[in-house]
Amino acid sequence: MPKISNKGKLMPASPIRKLTPYADQAKQQGKKVYHLNIGQPDIETPHVMLDAIKNIDFKVWAYTQSEGNLSYRKKLVEYYNRANYNISVEDILVTTGASEAIIIAMQTCLDSGDEVIIPEPFYANYNAFAWMSNVTVKPVLSLIENGFALPPISEFEKLITEKTKAIFICNPNNPTGYLYSYEEMVELKNLCLKHDLYLFADEAYREFCYDGSKFYSPMHFDGLEDHVVVFDSISKRYSACGARLGCFITKNRQVIQTALKFAQARLSPGMVAQIAAEAAVDTPQSYFDRVNKEYTERRDMLVAALNKMEGVYCPNPGGAFYVVARFPVDDSEAFCQWMLEEFSHDNQTVMMAPAAGFYSTPGAGRDEIRLAYVLNKEDLNNAMICLDKALKEYPGRKMIGSKESVVAH
Structure with missing residues:
Protein backbone atom coordinates (compact mmCIF):
# COMPACT_ATOMS: atom_id res chain seq x y z
CA MET A 1 0.00 0.00 0.00
CA THR A 45 -27.29 36.94 4.95
CA PRO A 46 -28.22 40.37 3.49
CA HIS A 47 -31.12 40.09 1.05
CA VAL A 48 -29.21 42.11 -1.54
CA MET A 49 -26.71 39.22 -1.82
CA LEU A 50 -29.36 36.53 -2.10
CA ASP A 51 -31.35 38.57 -4.61
CA ALA A 52 -28.24 38.99 -6.75
CA ILE A 53 -27.90 35.20 -6.91
CA LYS A 54 -31.58 34.70 -7.71
CA ASN A 55 -31.36 37.24 -10.53
CA ILE A 56 -28.23 35.81 -12.16
CA ASP A 57 -28.55 35.72 -15.94
CA PHE A 58 -25.61 34.17 -17.79
CA LYS A 59 -25.42 31.42 -20.38
CA VAL A 60 -21.83 30.31 -19.69
CA TRP A 61 -20.47 29.77 -16.18
CA ALA A 62 -17.02 31.02 -17.12
CA TYR A 63 -13.64 31.61 -15.54
CA THR A 64 -13.14 35.00 -13.97
CA GLN A 65 -9.90 36.97 -13.93
CA SER A 66 -7.28 35.38 -11.69
CA GLU A 67 -7.18 38.58 -9.63
CA GLY A 68 -10.97 38.68 -9.44
CA ASN A 69 -13.63 40.40 -11.54
CA LEU A 70 -12.75 44.02 -12.26
CA SER A 71 -16.29 45.14 -11.42
CA TYR A 72 -16.08 43.42 -8.02
CA ARG A 73 -12.66 44.85 -7.25
CA LYS A 74 -13.99 48.33 -8.08
CA LYS A 75 -16.78 47.82 -5.53
CA LEU A 76 -14.24 46.58 -2.98
CA VAL A 77 -12.23 49.77 -3.52
CA GLU A 78 -15.40 51.74 -2.65
CA TYR A 79 -15.82 49.71 0.55
CA TYR A 80 -12.20 49.98 1.71
CA ASN A 81 -11.80 53.62 0.80
CA ARG A 82 -14.87 54.46 2.88
CA ALA A 83 -12.74 52.99 5.68
CA ASN A 84 -9.75 55.19 4.69
CA TYR A 85 -7.55 52.50 3.14
CA ASN A 86 -6.72 54.66 0.11
CA ILE A 87 -6.29 51.74 -2.29
CA SER A 88 -6.90 51.06 -5.99
CA VAL A 89 -8.05 47.99 -7.93
CA GLU A 90 -4.40 47.10 -8.53
CA ASP A 91 -3.94 46.58 -4.77
CA ILE A 92 -6.54 43.81 -4.47
CA LEU A 93 -6.39 40.11 -5.25
CA VAL A 94 -9.68 38.22 -4.83
CA THR A 95 -9.22 34.80 -3.23
CA THR A 96 -11.14 31.69 -2.29
CA GLY A 97 -11.73 32.79 1.28
CA ALA A 98 -9.23 34.53 3.52
CA SER A 99 -7.62 31.11 3.93
CA GLU A 100 -6.27 31.13 0.38
CA ALA A 101 -5.13 34.74 0.82
CA ILE A 102 -3.03 33.72 3.84
CA ILE A 103 -1.53 30.71 2.07
CA ILE A 104 -0.64 32.84 -0.97
CA ALA A 105 0.93 35.49 1.28
CA MET A 106 3.06 32.95 3.10
CA GLN A 107 4.29 31.49 -0.16
CA THR A 108 4.85 34.94 -1.67
CA CYS A 109 6.66 36.60 1.24
CA LEU A 110 8.41 33.76 3.07
CA ASP A 111 10.86 31.07 2.00
CA SER A 112 10.98 27.53 3.33
CA GLY A 113 12.30 27.64 6.91
CA ASP A 114 11.47 31.32 7.44
CA GLU A 115 9.64 32.35 10.60
CA VAL A 116 6.50 34.30 11.37
CA ILE A 117 5.72 35.60 14.87
CA ILE A 118 2.07 35.33 15.95
CA PRO A 119 0.53 36.34 19.29
CA GLU A 120 -1.15 33.28 20.75
CA PRO A 121 -3.78 32.04 21.16
CA PHE A 122 -4.43 32.38 17.42
CA TYR A 123 -6.78 30.96 14.80
CA ALA A 124 -5.79 27.31 14.66
CA ASN A 125 -5.55 27.07 10.88
CA TYR A 126 -2.62 29.53 10.86
CA ASN A 127 -0.57 26.56 12.02
CA ALA A 128 -1.94 24.50 9.14
CA PHE A 129 -1.27 27.22 6.55
CA ALA A 130 2.29 27.62 7.84
CA TRP A 131 2.84 23.87 7.70
CA MET A 132 1.59 23.76 4.10
CA SER A 133 4.02 26.59 3.24
CA ASN A 134 7.05 25.16 5.10
CA VAL A 135 6.99 28.21 7.37
CA THR A 136 7.75 28.08 11.10
CA VAL A 137 5.36 29.76 13.55
CA LYS A 138 6.99 31.44 16.54
CA PRO A 139 4.31 32.12 19.15
CA VAL A 140 4.42 35.03 21.57
CA LEU A 141 2.14 34.46 24.55
CA SER A 142 -0.74 36.78 25.38
CA LEU A 143 -2.44 36.34 28.76
CA ILE A 144 -6.03 35.91 29.85
CA GLU A 145 -5.34 38.00 32.96
CA ASN A 146 -5.14 41.19 30.85
CA GLY A 147 -7.76 40.14 28.34
CA PHE A 148 -5.21 38.84 25.78
CA ALA A 149 -3.76 42.29 25.04
CA LEU A 150 -0.76 42.59 22.73
CA PRO A 151 2.26 41.06 24.47
CA PRO A 152 5.10 43.48 25.29
CA ILE A 153 7.20 44.36 22.24
CA SER A 154 10.23 43.14 24.18
CA GLU A 155 8.77 39.62 23.95
CA PHE A 156 8.59 39.94 20.17
CA GLU A 157 12.17 41.21 20.08
CA LYS A 158 13.38 38.09 21.89
CA LEU A 159 12.04 35.92 19.07
CA ILE A 160 13.38 37.89 16.11
CA THR A 161 16.21 36.18 14.22
CA GLU A 162 17.61 36.40 10.69
CA LYS A 163 14.85 33.94 9.69
CA THR A 164 12.03 36.18 10.95
CA LYS A 165 10.15 37.68 8.02
CA ALA A 166 6.71 38.68 9.35
CA ILE A 167 4.50 39.54 12.29
CA PHE A 168 0.96 38.19 11.98
CA ILE A 169 -2.06 39.56 13.85
CA CYS A 170 -5.80 38.96 13.73
CA ASN A 171 -7.76 42.10 14.60
CA PRO A 172 -10.35 41.88 16.13
CA ASN A 173 -8.94 38.60 17.29
CA ASN A 174 -10.12 35.08 16.72
CA PRO A 175 -10.22 33.27 19.16
CA THR A 176 -10.08 35.86 21.99
CA GLY A 177 -12.19 38.75 20.66
CA TYR A 178 -9.44 41.20 21.63
CA LEU A 179 -9.45 44.52 19.71
CA TYR A 180 -6.00 46.10 19.32
CA SER A 181 -5.66 49.71 20.43
CA TYR A 182 -4.13 52.60 18.47
CA GLU A 183 -1.08 52.51 20.74
CA GLU A 184 -0.59 48.78 20.17
CA MET A 185 -0.81 49.24 16.40
CA VAL A 186 1.82 52.01 16.58
CA GLU A 187 4.11 49.63 18.50
CA LEU A 188 3.67 46.99 15.80
CA LYS A 189 4.35 49.54 13.08
CA ASN A 190 7.60 50.61 14.72
CA LEU A 191 8.67 47.00 15.28
CA CYS A 192 8.13 46.08 11.61
CA LEU A 193 9.96 49.16 10.37
CA LYS A 194 12.86 48.59 12.78
CA HIS A 195 13.41 44.99 11.64
CA ASP A 196 12.14 45.35 8.05
CA LEU A 197 9.33 42.81 8.53
CA TYR A 198 6.00 42.23 6.85
CA LEU A 199 2.92 42.92 8.95
CA PHE A 200 0.19 40.42 8.08
CA ALA A 201 -3.26 41.45 9.31
CA ASP A 202 -6.32 39.17 9.25
CA GLU A 203 -9.26 41.59 9.36
CA ALA A 204 -12.19 39.21 8.83
CA TYR A 205 -13.95 40.65 11.91
CA ARG A 206 -13.44 44.34 11.09
CA GLU A 207 -17.16 45.12 11.30
CA PHE A 208 -17.52 43.63 14.78
CA CYS A 209 -16.25 46.23 17.26
CA TYR A 210 -18.28 47.00 20.39
CA ASP A 211 -18.88 49.68 23.00
CA GLY A 212 -17.98 52.47 20.57
CA SER A 213 -14.40 51.18 20.24
CA LYS A 214 -12.56 52.14 17.07
CA PHE A 215 -10.91 49.70 14.70
CA TYR A 216 -7.38 50.47 13.49
CA SER A 217 -5.85 48.76 10.48
CA PRO A 218 -2.13 48.88 9.64
CA MET A 219 -3.38 50.31 6.33
CA HIS A 220 -4.18 53.49 8.29
CA PHE A 221 -0.52 54.16 9.15
CA ASP A 222 1.87 56.05 6.88
CA GLY A 223 5.25 54.48 6.19
CA LEU A 224 4.03 50.89 6.23
CA GLU A 225 2.91 50.73 2.60
CA ASP A 226 5.53 48.14 1.56
CA HIS A 227 5.15 46.09 4.73
CA VAL A 228 1.42 45.48 5.12
CA VAL A 229 -0.58 42.59 3.69
CA VAL A 230 -4.25 42.52 4.73
CA PHE A 231 -6.45 39.41 4.57
CA ASP A 232 -10.20 39.74 4.53
CA SER A 233 -13.32 37.67 3.96
CA ILE A 234 -17.02 38.17 3.33
CA SER A 235 -17.81 35.17 5.54
CA LYS A 236 -18.43 37.02 8.79
CA ARG A 237 -19.24 40.54 7.54
CA TYR A 238 -22.24 39.34 5.55
CA SER A 239 -22.83 36.01 7.31
CA ALA A 240 -21.84 34.28 4.08
CA CYS A 241 -19.34 31.63 5.23
CA GLY A 242 -20.33 29.20 2.48
CA ALA A 243 -19.48 31.66 -0.29
CA ARG A 244 -15.76 31.07 0.35
CA LEU A 245 -14.65 34.45 -0.91
CA GLY A 246 -11.92 36.67 0.48
CA CYS A 247 -9.18 38.98 -0.65
CA PHE A 248 -5.53 39.91 -0.30
CA ILE A 249 -4.67 43.61 -0.13
CA THR A 250 -1.29 45.29 -0.31
CA LYS A 251 0.26 48.45 -1.76
CA ASN A 252 3.55 46.63 -2.27
CA ARG A 253 3.67 46.23 -6.07
CA GLN A 254 6.25 43.44 -6.01
CA VAL A 255 4.20 41.44 -3.51
CA ILE A 256 0.93 41.80 -5.43
CA GLN A 257 2.58 40.88 -8.75
CA THR A 258 4.19 37.80 -7.21
CA ALA A 259 0.98 36.78 -5.43
CA LEU A 260 -0.83 36.98 -8.76
CA LYS A 261 1.37 34.16 -10.09
CA PHE A 262 0.09 31.88 -7.32
CA ALA A 263 -3.45 33.05 -8.05
CA GLN A 264 -3.03 32.25 -11.74
CA ALA A 265 -1.90 28.74 -10.83
CA ARG A 266 -5.25 28.07 -9.15
CA LEU A 267 -7.02 29.78 -12.11
CA SER A 268 -9.71 32.00 -10.58
CA PRO A 269 -12.14 32.66 -7.73
CA GLY A 270 -15.77 31.65 -8.23
CA MET A 271 -18.03 33.72 -10.44
CA VAL A 272 -21.30 33.39 -8.48
CA ALA A 273 -19.72 34.29 -5.15
CA GLN A 274 -18.26 37.44 -6.70
CA ILE A 275 -21.63 38.45 -8.17
CA ALA A 276 -23.22 38.12 -4.73
CA ALA A 277 -20.33 39.87 -2.97
CA GLU A 278 -20.36 42.74 -5.45
CA ALA A 279 -24.01 43.37 -4.61
CA ALA A 280 -23.22 43.03 -0.89
CA VAL A 281 -21.05 46.14 -0.89
CA ASP A 282 -24.29 48.13 -1.10
CA THR A 283 -25.66 46.54 2.09
CA PRO A 284 -27.18 49.42 4.10
CA GLN A 285 -25.50 50.54 7.32
Missing part, protein backbone atom coordinates in the same frame (compact mmCIF):
# COMPACT_ATOMS: atom_id res chain seq x y z
CA PRO A 2 1.46 3.44 -0.93
CA LYS A 3 2.53 5.56 2.04
CA ILE A 4 1.09 8.86 3.22
CA SER A 5 3.57 11.75 3.16
CA ASN A 6 5.25 12.84 6.37
CA LYS A 7 3.81 16.31 5.75
CA GLY A 8 0.35 14.78 5.62
CA LYS A 9 0.89 12.81 8.81
CA LEU A 10 2.11 15.90 10.67
CA MET A 11 -0.50 18.28 9.23
CA PRO A 12 -2.38 19.60 12.30
CA ALA A 13 -6.06 18.69 12.53
CA SER A 14 -8.63 21.38 13.22
CA PRO A 15 -9.38 21.66 16.96
CA ILE A 16 -12.61 23.43 16.03
CA ARG A 17 -13.96 20.37 14.20
CA LYS A 18 -12.08 17.66 16.11
CA LEU A 19 -15.02 16.79 18.37
CA THR A 20 -17.58 16.65 15.54
CA PRO A 21 -17.94 12.82 15.68
CA TYR A 22 -18.94 13.08 19.33
CA ALA A 23 -21.48 15.80 18.53
CA ASP A 24 -22.92 13.65 15.74
CA GLN A 25 -23.20 10.72 18.15
CA ALA A 26 -24.96 12.92 20.73
CA LYS A 27 -27.48 14.01 18.10
CA GLN A 28 -28.09 10.39 17.09
CA GLN A 29 -28.91 9.74 20.76
CA GLY A 30 -31.59 12.42 20.51
CA LYS A 31 -29.72 15.19 22.34
CA LYS A 32 -30.00 18.81 21.26
CA VAL A 33 -26.46 20.18 20.78
CA TYR A 34 -25.84 23.90 21.13
CA HIS A 35 -22.96 24.70 18.77
CA LEU A 36 -20.69 27.28 20.38
CA ASN A 37 -17.62 25.64 18.84
CA ILE A 38 -17.51 27.29 15.42
CA GLY A 39 -17.86 30.81 14.03
CA GLN A 40 -20.92 30.07 11.91
CA PRO A 41 -23.31 32.98 12.54
CA ASP A 42 -27.06 32.44 12.59
CA ILE A 43 -27.52 36.03 11.36
CA GLU A 44 -29.36 36.20 8.05
CA SER A 286 -28.71 49.70 9.17
CA TYR A 287 -27.92 46.00 8.64
CA PHE A 288 -24.54 46.33 10.38
CA ASP A 289 -26.06 48.45 13.17
CA ARG A 290 -28.64 45.73 13.90
CA VAL A 291 -26.02 42.99 13.79
CA ASN A 292 -23.68 44.93 16.07
CA LYS A 293 -26.47 45.49 18.60
CA GLU A 294 -27.40 41.81 18.53
CA TYR A 295 -23.82 40.63 19.05
CA THR A 296 -23.25 43.14 21.83
CA GLU A 297 -26.28 41.77 23.68
CA ARG A 298 -25.14 38.20 23.14
CA ARG A 299 -21.62 39.00 24.33
CA ASP A 300 -22.92 40.71 27.46
CA MET A 301 -25.20 37.76 28.22
CA LEU A 302 -22.46 35.18 27.66
CA VAL A 303 -19.71 36.96 29.60
CA ALA A 304 -22.01 37.66 32.54
CA ALA A 305 -23.24 34.05 32.65
CA LEU A 306 -19.72 32.61 32.49
CA ASN A 307 -18.35 34.87 35.22
CA LYS A 308 -21.24 33.87 37.51
CA MET A 309 -20.17 30.22 37.29
CA GLU A 310 -17.99 29.16 40.19
CA GLY A 311 -14.33 29.05 39.20
CA VAL A 312 -14.82 30.42 35.66
CA TYR A 313 -13.09 33.59 34.43
CA CYS A 314 -13.96 35.28 31.13
CA PRO A 315 -12.54 38.63 29.93
CA ASN A 316 -14.95 41.01 28.17
CA PRO A 317 -13.83 41.14 24.50
CA GLY A 318 -13.95 44.30 22.38
CA GLY A 319 -14.67 42.65 19.04
CA ALA A 320 -15.37 39.58 16.87
CA PHE A 321 -17.88 37.10 18.35
CA TYR A 322 -15.73 34.84 20.49
CA VAL A 323 -14.52 34.60 24.05
CA VAL A 324 -11.77 32.50 25.57
CA ALA A 325 -12.60 31.63 29.17
CA ARG A 326 -10.68 29.78 31.86
CA PHE A 327 -12.52 26.86 33.46
CA PRO A 328 -11.88 24.94 36.68
CA VAL A 329 -11.22 21.68 34.82
CA ASP A 330 -8.26 19.34 34.58
CA ASP A 331 -8.22 19.34 30.79
CA SER A 332 -10.56 21.36 28.57
CA GLU A 333 -10.49 18.87 25.70
CA ALA A 334 -11.50 16.04 28.02
CA PHE A 335 -14.23 18.26 29.47
CA CYS A 336 -15.58 19.25 26.03
CA GLN A 337 -15.62 15.60 24.95
CA TRP A 338 -17.33 14.58 28.21
CA MET A 339 -20.00 17.22 27.58
CA LEU A 340 -20.91 15.49 24.32
CA GLU A 341 -20.41 11.85 25.37
CA GLU A 342 -21.61 11.74 28.95
CA PHE A 343 -23.58 14.84 29.88
CA SER A 344 -27.05 16.10 29.15
CA HIS A 345 -29.49 18.43 30.88
CA ASP A 346 -33.10 18.13 29.74
CA ASN A 347 -31.64 16.15 26.82
CA GLN A 348 -29.43 19.10 25.82
CA THR A 349 -25.69 19.68 25.78
CA VAL A 350 -23.08 22.13 24.44
CA MET A 351 -20.27 21.79 21.92
CA MET A 352 -17.25 24.08 22.46
CA ALA A 353 -13.69 24.38 21.16
CA PRO A 354 -10.86 23.47 23.57
CA ALA A 355 -8.46 26.43 23.56
CA ALA A 356 -5.26 24.36 23.61
CA GLY A 357 -5.73 23.95 19.86
CA PHE A 358 -5.34 27.72 19.43
CA TYR A 359 -1.90 27.72 21.06
CA SER A 360 1.36 26.67 19.47
CA THR A 361 3.18 26.36 22.81
CA PRO A 362 2.80 22.80 24.18
CA GLY A 363 0.66 22.67 27.31
CA ALA A 364 -0.72 26.22 26.96
CA GLY A 365 -4.46 26.79 27.24
CA ARG A 366 -5.28 23.39 28.72
CA ASP A 367 -7.88 24.87 31.07
CA GLU A 368 -9.27 27.37 28.55
CA ILE A 369 -12.15 27.06 26.10
CA ARG A 370 -13.27 29.19 23.15
CA LEU A 371 -16.99 29.87 22.85
CA ALA A 372 -18.60 31.55 19.83
CA TYR A 373 -21.71 33.58 20.62
CA VAL A 374 -23.30 32.87 17.25
CA LEU A 375 -26.65 31.58 18.55
CA ASN A 376 -29.78 33.56 19.35
CA LYS A 377 -30.13 34.74 22.94
CA GLU A 378 -32.66 32.06 23.95
CA ASP A 379 -30.39 29.26 22.75
CA LEU A 380 -27.38 30.99 24.27
CA ASN A 381 -29.13 31.20 27.64
CA ASN A 382 -30.08 27.50 27.49
CA ALA A 383 -26.49 26.62 26.60
CA MET A 384 -25.22 28.53 29.64
CA ILE A 385 -27.66 26.71 31.93
CA CYS A 386 -26.36 23.40 30.54
CA LEU A 387 -22.76 24.46 30.96
CA ASP A 388 -23.26 25.59 34.57
CA LYS A 389 -24.86 22.28 35.50
CA ALA A 390 -22.16 20.33 33.64
CA LEU A 391 -19.38 22.04 35.56
CA LYS A 392 -21.01 21.00 38.84
CA GLU A 393 -21.10 17.37 37.72
CA TYR A 394 -17.80 17.05 35.87
CA PRO A 395 -15.57 14.49 37.64
CA GLY A 396 -12.37 16.23 36.51
CA ARG A 397 -13.29 19.58 38.06
CA LYS A 398 -10.52 21.41 39.95
CA MET A 399 -11.10 22.32 43.56
CA ILE A 400 -12.02 26.01 43.83
CA GLY A 401 -9.33 27.89 45.68
CA SER A 402 -6.55 25.65 44.39
CA LYS A 403 -3.53 27.43 43.00
CA GLU A 404 -4.37 26.31 39.43
CA SER A 405 -7.89 27.79 39.43
CA VAL A 406 -7.19 31.22 40.91
CA VAL A 407 -7.34 34.10 38.40
CA ALA A 408 -6.95 37.80 39.05
CA HIS A 409 -10.21 39.43 38.02
